[in-house]
Structure formats: C-alpha cells, structure tokens
Amino acid sequence: MFPNPSFFKSLGWGLAITVLVTFLMERMGFIRINRQAHLENMLILVSWWMISSLVFYYRKKIRLNSTLLWQIAVLPAFLTGILLIDQWMAIPDNPVSIFLLILFWMRIAWIIVPEFLRKYRIAVFGVYGSIWLVFFALRFNENYFNQYHQVVILFLLIPIPFFLLLWFFEQWKRIKNLEMEKNAAELAMLKNQINPHFFFNTLNNLYGLCMEKSDQAPELVLKLSEMMRYAIYEGKETSVPLSRDVKYLENFLELQGLRHRVSPEISFKKEITEDPLISPLLFIVLIENAFKHGMEKLTEGGFVRINLYSGKDRLRFQIENNFDSNDSKSDKGIGLENLKRRLELSYPGVHELKIKEENGIFRVNLEILWK
Structure with a gap:
C-alpha cells in the first residue's frame, strides 16, 4: 500500500542515526570523507540511510520472522564490501562498484516491494543491465569524463521516477482490488456469522430442554440471544474489545457442549492482561472448523483445546483438534481463506x-503484534 506514517517516521529515525554515526566516525578518524565527491558521498549516505530505515520500519515484522533480520543484516556487509573493493581498485566511476551498487539497490527493493520487483523483474533488470553495459563500454573511452560522465549518471537516475510511477499505479490498482475483496469478505462474513446447522441444532436442543422443563433452558436462550445480538450488531463494527469477542466464544463453546450426547473435551484457557480493540469474529472461524471437521465426525475421544494470550505487545491465539485421518472428504471450506484475507486487510505485516x-x-497458531 501507499507509505503510512510509520514509514516516514522510520525514514526520519534512519536519517538521524546515519548522520550521527557518520559524524562521530569522521570525528574519531575511522573514516575520511572527500568533500569534493558530492555524488559518491550522496550515494553512500543514502545507502546507509535506507539500511537504517529498514531496521526501524520492519522491527515488528522481524519479531515474527527472524529470516527478515538476516536479509537486512546482509546489506551493510555487502555495502561495506563494495566500498572496500572500490577503495582497493582506486578507479573513478569503477564499473565493478557501479554494478555491485545496482545489485545492492535491487536487493533493498526486493525487501521493500518484493511483489512489484518479482512482477517487473525482466523490465527492471533489463533496463539497468542495458545501462550498465553502455556505461561499461563508455567508461574506458578517453573522453569519458568530458563527454559521457554526466550522461551516464543521468541514465542511471532517469528510470527511477518511471518505476516509481509504475509502482504507485500498481498500488492504486491493488487498493481498489482490496476494497472490492473487503466488501465481498464482509458480506460473506455477515452471511456466515451464525452457522445455520449450529443454530437449528441449538434450537432443537432448546426444544428438548423445554419439553423436559429443564432449568438449563432459560440459560440456553440467554446465551443464544447474546450470540445473535453480538453477531448482528457488533460483528459489523470495525473493532470491538477483546473481552466482548471472548464472551461470544465462551457462549459458543458452552452451546457446543450441550449439542453432544457424549461430553466432549473442550478446553479454553485465557491469559488476558490487556483488553485491546480487535477485528470482531476473527477466531470463530477457527473454532467452528475445529468442531465441523473434527469433533462432529468423531464417534468418541474428540477434543478442542484453545489457548488465548493478550499482552501489551501482542495477541496469541492457539487451537488444536483431532480429526478422522481416514476421512477423505476433509474439506476446510472457504472459512480459512476468508480469515487470511481479513487478516491481510486488518493487520498487514504484523500478523502470522x-x-x-x-x-x-x-x-x-495466530499471532498479532500491536502497532
């Protein structure tokens, strides 16, 4: 999507750290800066700036995916190697250094916008590969610095705004598609908030309890009423307190327990130290699947075990159930796919x-980091 406030905040922190470290290292004599090499200094500064900004921008995602940390950690080592090679060869506008710098920036682009670069990789690598070949051919011309130096630099910079415009156009199309998918997902969610099979089965149980004049009947009516009220009115909200969603899940699990003649093993352990706002009805899909594809197809020994943790920095939801491994019709349906799309829409980059x-x-296992 288009850059958000955290993106610009990360750029600010990255720039501040880069300038501060560069100033201190020069003052302490670890590096020397040629004040006349404006273009080279700018490229090196921007390169370190991008690396620092990546660390700040992806710090939450790194906690979920440690592989990303290693991808970013390779960048400063690679850039340092380029600088050492350039210093060792001591060739102005060294073709080797320029080639490695192009690869360096391609790697940064791959981390930031992998889908875009994967889609247009032929165009991007084709354009910059052609530019480098032209540069390589001109570099050793005796009139290079007088006639071709500025032209080559211009060729290196010209494709950037065109690729940026193409990227913005792709993001605009993606946002439009996401809006359409979100509307479709919300419609599907509203249609499936109350599973008809569950609803009618519960009404049948209620009828049986009423006929027996059981004391459980009023409690069952109350729980079913609370569930329908929550699904119809609060389920369409953008966010609700976690405690309200948990109450809905507890009612669902208690009613499920009444449906089965043989008491199933249903465990719901909670550790909630914070009550954040969350997207409603996220977990019910996973719980319904556990019963539909697991317990309801087992004659005995079925179980559903749920663990929920909510702290200051994250929410973790874990569920497991057994199922008949010999059932060839174990179709998980569209529920999981809808859940994945909802997570991508509501918690992009901060969920696993x-x-x-x-x-x-x-x-x-579902884990969500708070922004």
Missing part, C-alpha cells in the same frame, strides 16, 4: 498465521 496438520491433529 501458522497451520499444521499432523498425526490426526489439526493445529492453528
């Missing part, structure tokens, strides 16, 4: 969803 199926047990 892991799904694992092993030895007749289905496990899902």
Whole structure:
C-alpha cells in the first residue's frame, strides 16, 4: 500500500542515526570523507540511510520472522564490501562498484516491494543491465569524463521516477482490488456469522430442554440471544474489545457442549492482561472448523483445546483438534481463506498465521503484534 506514517517516521529515525554515526566516525578518524565527491558521498549516505530505515520500519515484522533480520543484516556487509573493493581498485566511476551498487539497490527493493520487483523483474533488470553495459563500454573511452560522465549518471537516475510511477499505479490498482475483496469478505462474513446447522441444532436442543422443563433452558436462550445480538450488531463494527469477542466464544463453546450426547473435551484457557480493540469474529472461524471437521465426525475421544494470550505487545491465539485421518472428504471450506484475507486487510505485516496438520491433529497458531 501507499507509505503510512510509520514509514516516514522510520525514514526520519534512519536519517538521524546515519548522520550521527557518520559524524562521530569522521570525528574519531575511522573514516575520511572527500568533500569534493558530492555524488559518491550522496550515494553512500543514502545507502546507509535506507539500511537504517529498514531496521526501524520492519522491527515488528522481524519479531515474527527472524529470516527478515538476516536479509537486512546482509546489506551493510555487502555495502561495506563494495566500498572496500572500490577503495582497493582506486578507479573513478569503477564499473565493478557501479554494478555491485545496482545489485545492492535491487536487493533493498526486493525487501521493500518484493511483489512489484518479482512482477517487473525482466523490465527492471533489463533496463539497468542495458545501462550498465553502455556505461561499461563508455567508461574506458578517453573522453569519458568530458563527454559521457554526466550522461551516464543521468541514465542511471532517469528510470527511477518511471518505476516509481509504475509502482504507485500498481498500488492504486491493488487498493481498489482490496476494497472490492473487503466488501465481498464482509458480506460473506455477515452471511456466515451464525452457522445455520449450529443454530437449528441449538434450537432443537432448546426444544428438548423445554419439553423436559429443564432449568438449563432459560440459560440456553440467554446465551443464544447474546450470540445473535453480538453477531448482528457488533460483528459489523470495525473493532470491538477483546473481552466482548471472548464472551461470544465462551457462549459458543458452552452451546457446543450441550449439542453432544457424549461430553466432549473442550478446553479454553485465557491469559488476558490487556483488553485491546480487535477485528470482531476473527477466531470463530477457527473454532467452528475445529468442531465441523473434527469433533462432529468423531464417534468418541474428540477434543478442542484453545489457548488465548493478550499482552501489551501482542495477541496469541492457539487451537488444536483431532480429526478422522481416514476421512477423505476433509474439506476446510472457504472459512480459512476468508480469515487470511481479513487478516491481510486488518493487520498487514504484523500478523502470522501458522497451520499444521499432523498425526490426526489439526493445529492453528495466530499471532498479532500491536502497532
């Protein structure tokens, strides 16, 4: 998507750190800066600035995906190697250094906008590959610095605004598509807030309890009423307190327990130290799947175990259930795909969803970092 406030904040911190470290290292004699080499100084400064900004911008994502940390950590080592090679060869406008710098910037682009670079990789590498070949051919011309130096630098810079415009156009199209998908996902969510099978089964149980004049009947009516009220009125909100969503899940689990003649193992452990606002009805898809594809297809020994943790910096939801591994019709439906799209829309870059199926047990781990 288009740059958000955290992106510009990261650029500010990255610039401040880069300037401060450069100033201190020069004052302490670790580096020497040629005041006349304006272009070279600018390229080096911007390169270190981008590396520092990446660390600040992706610090939350790094906590979820340590692989990203290693990808960013390679960048300063690679840039340092380029500078050492350039200093060792001592050739002005060294073609080797320019080639490596192009690769360096391509790697930064791959980290920041991987989908865009993957889609247009032929165009991007083709343009800069052609420019470098032309530069390589002209560099050793005896009139290079008098006739071609500025032209080559211009060729290196001209494609940047065109690729930026293309990227903005791609983002505009992506946002439009996401808006359409969001509307479709919200419509599907509203249509499936109350599973009809669950609803009618619960009404049948309620009818049976009323016929028996059971003391559980009023409580069952109350729980079902609370669930429908929450799904219809609060379920369409952008965000709700976690505690309200948890209450909805507790009612759902209690009603599920009444549906089965043989008491199933249903465990819901909670550790909630913070009550943040979350997108409503995120977890119900996972819980419904656990019953629909697991417990309801087992004659005995079925279980659903849920753990929920909410702290200052993150929310973690874990659920596991057993299922009949011999059931060839184990179709997870569209619920998980809708959940993935909702997470991408509501928590882009700060969530991780892991799904694992092993030895007749289905496990899902969802983790969300707070911005």
